[in-house]
Amino acid sequence: MEVEKARCECCGFTEECTPAYIAAVRAEYLGRWVCGLCAEAVGDEIRREDGTLTTAEALDRHVAFARAPRARPRKAAAAAPDDLVAAVARLLRRCLDSPPASPAAPAPPQGRKVADAADA
Template sequence: MAPTRDNYPARVALYTQPTPTPPQKPPKLSMDSLHRTISDISAELRKEAEAASHELNHKPLPPISEVEDAKCECCGLSEECTPEYISRVRAKFSGKLICGLCSEAVKEEMEKNGGQIEEALSEHMSACAKFNRFGRTHPVLFQAQAMKELLKKGASSRAKSLSPRDLNKGAKKGGIARSSSCIPALTKDMIE
């Protein structure tokens, strides 16, 4: 069915929407109510500040601890500490005052020796005393001595080379056996 003039306006009315009304602006607040709100807030803040200062005036402040220079009995490092901290450290480490670095080293030493704090503390203190006596003045020699001790520890812990005599006695089998030293052969060639 084709649109005719008679039913045309009815169809157009179906597809058209009424125009929305523009949003209205909110009503303006009066300056009096704004001033009243600000003064209420400031009055509340003033009351809180007065109450806080009143509480502070009646509560005594804790005494301020003076810091003092404390010298580590192991390494000799000086650091600023409060007397309370010094007493806590002394109680923890058998009356010795040690710095934080040394306390960590002592804890590591305790893990090695099974939790004996006295042994760990004396071991660390002897290592620090040895370093302070020799290592600070001669660092290269101290490093060479440390390497020498490391090699000694390694040599004593690893298996000794097997000689043919040890194989006959029923020692470990499967290792490389050394029959003799090559030094005499080398010196023989040098002499000739």
């Protein structure tokens, strides 16, 4: 099957598509090629505005959003890895400290008799 590399104008994602698919997307998005994810986001944008937004406006809006400096979610993104590492470390430590409870753990009943006798 003949495929071409198409690059999303919004997020820069490249995808291998058939020329027919590329042409169809271009026709729908004013000559621009957008990946499926961005196409969906653009569609959402239009729906959110009750159809008053043109495809071009929605595209521009999404491009601006996609290209905006990723400062907004940065704080959360920076915090997440540490939390994740800590969580994994905690999990590992817990596994190492206490091996899964096994049925062999309870003390053998024989020992108890001896202890009782010693107490009495």
